Amino acid sequence: MGEFAVVSAKGVKRWQAGHPWIFRSDVSGRPGGDAGAVRVRDNRNKDLGWALWSPRSEISLRLIERNPDQAIDVGWWHTKIKNSVERRTGLEIDCNAFRLIHGEGDALPSLVCDRYDRWLVVQLMSAGLESFRGEIVESLKQVTGTEGILARNDAALRSREGLARETVLFYGDVPKEVEIVEHGVKYLAAPWTGQKTGAFLDQRENRRLVGSVARGKALDCFSYHGSFALHLAKNAERVTAIDSSARALDRAGQNARLNSLDNIDYVEADAFDWLTEREKSGDRFDTIVLDPPAFAKTRAALASGIRGYKDVNMRAMKLLARGGYLFTASCSFHLTRQLFMEMLESAAADSGRRIALRGFRGQPLDHPEILTIPETGYIKGALLEAMD
Numbered sequence: 534m535g536e537f538a539v540v541s542a543k544g545v546k547r548w549q550a551g552h553p554w555i556f557r558s559d560v561s562g563r564p565g566g567d568a569g570a571v572r573v574r575d576n577r578n579k580d581l582g583w584a585l586w587s588p589r590s591e592i593s594l595r596l597i598e599r600n601p602d603q604a605i606d607v608g609w610w611h612t613k614i615k616n617s618v619e620r621r622t623g624l625e626i627d628c629n630a631f632r633l634i635h636g637e638g639d640a641l642p643s644l645v646c647d648r649y650d651r652w653l654v655v656q657l658m659s660a661g662l663e664s665f666r667g668e669i670v671e672s673l674k675q676v677t678g679t680e681g682i683l684a685r686n687d688a689a690l691r692s693r694e695g696l697a698r699e700t701v702l703f704y705g706d707v708p709k710e711v712e713i714v715e716h717g718v719k720y721l722a723a724p725w726t727g728q729k730t731g732a733f734l735d736q737r738e739n740r741r742l743v744g745s746v747a748r749g750k751a752l753d754c755f756s757y758h759g760s761f762a763l764h765l766a767k768n769a770e771r772v773t774a775i776d777s778s779a780r781a782l783d784r785a786g787q788n789a790r791l792n793s794l795d796n797i798d799y800v801e802a803d804a805f806d807w808l809t810e811r812e813k814s815g816d817r818f819d820t821i822v823l824d825p826p827a828f829a830k831t832r833a834a835l836a837s838g839i840r841g842y843k844d845v846n847m848r849a850m851k852l853l854a855r856g857g858y859l860f861t862a863s864c865s866f867h868l869t870r871q872l873f874m875e876m877l878e879s880a881a882a883d884s885g886r887r888i889a890l891r892g893f894r895g896q897p898l899d900h901p902e903i904l905t906i907p908e909t910g911y912i913k914g915a916l917l918e919a920m921d
Contacts, residue, residue: 536564536565536571536572537562537564537571537572537573537574538560538562538564538571538572538573538574538584538586538593538594539560539561539562539573539574539575540555540559540560540561540573540574540575540576540581540594541559541560541561541576542575542576543559544556544559544594545575547559548581548596550905551903551905551906552905552906553584553595553596553597553637553640553642554592554594554595554596554642555573555584555592555593555594555595556591556593557590557592557593560593560594561576562574563588563593564586567588567664568585568586568587568659568660568661568663568664569585569586569661569664569665570583570584570585570586570597570605570661570665571583571584571586571594573594573596581596581599582597582598582599582600582601583597583598583601583605584596584597584661585597585642585643585661585662586660586661587659587660587661587694587695588660588695589660589693589694589695590659590660590693591693592659595637595642595643595659595661596642597640597641597642605665606668607668607672610665610668610669611671611672611675611676613639613640613641614634614641614669614672614673614676615672615676617633617634617635617639617641618633618634618676618677620639620898621633624898624899627715627716627717628713628714628715628716628737629648629649629650629713629714629715630647630648630649630650630711630713630715630732630734630737631647631648631734631737631897631899632645632647632648632734632735632899632900633646633647633648633653633677633899634646635899635900635901635909636658636909637903637906637908637909638900638901638903638906638909639901642662643657643659643661643662644656644657644658644662644669645730646673647729647730647731647734648679649711649713649722649724649730649731649732650711650712650713651680651681652679652680652681652682652683652705652707652708652711653673653677653679653681653683653707654683654707654724654730655669655673655682655684655685655730656684656685656686656688656730657669657684657686657696658688658690658694659694660694660695660696663694663696666703670682670703670704674704679704679705680706681702681704681705681706682703682704682705682707683700683702683703683707683725684699684700684701684702684703685700685724685729685730685731686698686699686700687699687700700725707724707725708724709723709724709725710722710723711724711731712791713732715737715740715741715760716737716740716741716744716764717767718740718744718763718764718767719763719788719791719792720732720758720760720763720788720791721787721791728757732758732760733757733760734899734900735896735897735900735912736760736761736824736862736912737897738894738897739860739862739894739914740760740761740763740764741764742860742892742894743761743765743822743860744765744768745768746820746858746860746916747764747765747766747767747768747820747858748769748770748819748820749769749770749820749854750770750817750818750819750820750854751765751766751770751771751772751773751818751819751820751821751822752772752773752775752820752822752849752852753765753772753773753774753775753821753822753824754775754804754807754808754821754822754824754825754845754849755775755776755804755823755824755825755826756774756775756776756781756782756785756799757776757778757781758781758785758788759774759782759784759785759786759788759789759797760788761822761824761860762774762785762789762797762822763788763789763792763797765820766789766792766794766796766797767794769796769820770796771796771797771798772796772797772798773798773800774797774798774800775800775804775807776799776800776801776802776804777801777802777803777804779801782799782800782801785797785799786799804825804845805844805845805848808845808848808849808852809848811852812848812851816852817852817857818852818853818854818857819853819854819856819857819858820857820858820859820860821849821852821853821858821859821860822859822860822861823845823846823849823859823860823861823862824860824861824862825841825842825845825862825863826864827863827864827865827866828841828842828863829865829867830865832867834867835865835867835872838865838867838868839868839872839876842863842868842873842876843879843883844880846859846861846876846880847880847881847883847884849861850880850881850884850888850917851884851885851886853886853919854919855919855920856918856919856920857918857919858891858916858917858918859888859916859917859918859919860894860914860915860916860917861877861915861917862894862912862913862914862915863912863913863914864911864912866907866908866910866911868913870893870913873913873915874915877890877915877917881917886919886920886921887919887920887921888917888918888920889917889918889920890915890916891916891917891918892915892916893913893914893915893916894913894914894915894916895910895914896910896912900912
């Protein structure tokens with residue numbers, strides 16, 4: 534694409550500060566062509582580099598290359614993808630599923646690629662990126678030697694880019710289920726139908742942490758397919774896995790059988806109600822995990838989301854045995870670290886317990902959080918201990 538996009542001084546400042554996005558309101562000169570890669574200039578006609586251009590999106594430009602003389606061709610994509618994959622070297626020793634490309638976190642805006650053993654699942658989340666589908670697929674094939682590439686292009690964000698929402702096979706074949714090995718624990722991922730690209734890979738290292746401190750009577754709330762429960766069960770005497778979905782708990786039981794674990798009990802229930810009932814009955818747990826879905830998916834939902842997070846954390850704190858551990862997490866981007874910690878402080882105060890912070894957790898190496906791009910970070914986690 535030979536045309537230029539011209540950005541405002543505000544847009545230039547945003548790029549200079551390390552954020553790759555330029556919004557529609559900061560594009561003072563729109564290129565006339567279709568979505569793809571465009572060269573970008575400021576209002577003084579200075580070349581700024583190349584960006585992915587999405588004509589229908591509020592995020593109109595995503596910076597990908599600062600050298601205006603660099604061709605954005607298959608060689609460029611091969612180099613960038615190879616660099617991203619090589620940053621994960623060593624992860625395969627203990628795990629066969631992890632993220633290879635984390636979008637803006639790996640300087641490849643709107644591109645996600647997860648490895649599930651010998652297969653890849655990708656998401657192309659912008660119109661500009663979609664125009665390079667062929668180059669991306671070819672580069673992934675060459676760099677990884679994968680047996681198949683599945684596109685989980687079913688996210689709502691695609692609609693805002695004017696793109697179809699679909700799940701489609703790009704290359705080879707990808708099975709409906711893949712057996713994952715994660716720090717000695719096995720579970721089944723579902724690339725075609727599971728959450729995200731097939732599993733929650735972003736909590737991998739936090740699951741390992743929880744397994745290392747687990748003991749006694751353990752509880753996994755919002756268990757889904759039991760990923761945390763499996764790690765808990767390695768060291769805890771008994772684990773209760775709570776989820777509102779019977780179907781999810783069936784898969785959790787299947788995963789337990791993969792690991793020859795018979796010390797997990799499955800309860801279909803609303804976690805809030807179940808925790809309240811356990812408190813009234815005087816139950817106590819030595820290890821608790823709270824990994825709920827995002828309660829604040831939008832900024833408008835933040836206030837009610839914080840109330841939900843505080844409520845469930847306060848109830849869990851009340852159920853901790855003396856010296857017991859609570860690992861609690863949030864995947865809500867709009868709930869910042871500061872707000873997350875303020876929520877926990879408020880929950881601890883209302884619980885009447887003396888709660889100590891034993892560690893703050895974020896995302897694993899394969900989900901890099903760039904300080905100047907807050908959208909690359911969303912996982913917040915804390916390991917807490919009941920001191921009384």
